[in-house]
Amino acid sequence: MRSLSTRQIHRRLEKLSARIRPNQNRSFTLEELCWEYWRLDRSGFRALVSRFPEFSVFLSIFEREDAERQGSRALNRRQA
Numbered sequence: 001m002r003s004l005s006t007r008q009i010h011r012r013l014e015k016l017s018a019r020i021r022p023n024q025n026r027s028f029t030l031e032e033l034c035w036e037y038w039r040l041d042r043s044g045f046r047a048l049v050s051r052f053p054e055f056s057v058f059l060s061i062f063e064r065e066d067a068e069r070q071g072s073r074a075l076n077r078r079q080a
Helices: 006-020 030-040 042-051 053-079
Strands: none
Touching: 006 030, 006 042, 030 042, 030 053, 042 053
């Protein structure tokens, strides 16, 4: 697993922020940026968490939400 420097992480978050707010008209919470990072690159976000354990709270939330979504989709398919 590749280790990221703080500068690389900062640059990635800036790029991510620019991607989700191209006209610069609002700010985002750290959770929103992390969610977008998770959505775009799960392995990259896991690498971030391995380097900065304080982000692990987001990882557990995102994994739980993904599991709930998958369970909900499976239930909807069975009902259809």
